[in-house]
Amino acid sequence: MAIAPNKTVQGSLEALHRLRVRKVRASQEVLDHVEFLQEKGVNLKTKMGDEFWAFLEQLTAAALDLGRDDIAEECLGQLNERFPDSPRVQILYGMRREASGDLTGALKLYDAILEVDEAHA
Numbered sequence: 053m054a055i056a057p058n059k060t061v062q063g064s065l066e067a068l069h070r071l072r073v074r075k076v077r078a079s080q081e082v083l084d085h086v087e088f089l090q091e092k093g094v095n096l097k098t099k100m101g102d103e104f105w106a107f108l109e110q111l112t113a114a115a116l117d118l119g120r121d122d123i124a125e126e127c128l129g130q131l132n133e134r135f136p137d138s139p140r141v142q143i144l145y146g147m148r149r150e151a152s153g154d155l156t157g158a159l160k161l162y163d164a165i166l167e168v169d170e171a172h173a
């Protein structure tokens with residue numbers, strides 16, 4: 053879905069937020085909004101505040117869906133640096149393995165997460 057030419061920075065930020073809270077996985081739309089915001093020179097970490105980390109999870113999933121490994125790796129690196137022991141980040145690494153076709157590796161990672169914390173079952 054292409055972003056309309058009259059799209060605003062605030063409109064894109066709100067659209068990303070809406071997709072996140074509604075748990076809508078519109079991967080191409082997410083990437084379109086992010087590209088628009090980057091073209092406008094928006095510092096997403098500053099602009100989003102604490103929501104930035106949830107946004108990075110959203111962007112990671114979108115990037116994996118669309119085969120944008122470069123974006124997914126950048127997001128995963130930032131998330132892992134900020135939350136090194138987070139099961140949520142580990143799940144994203146599992147999703148990366150799935151996206152690359154390493155289903156056995158993904159399953160092993162998910163099993164390891166569950167061994168530590170059954171709440172993620």
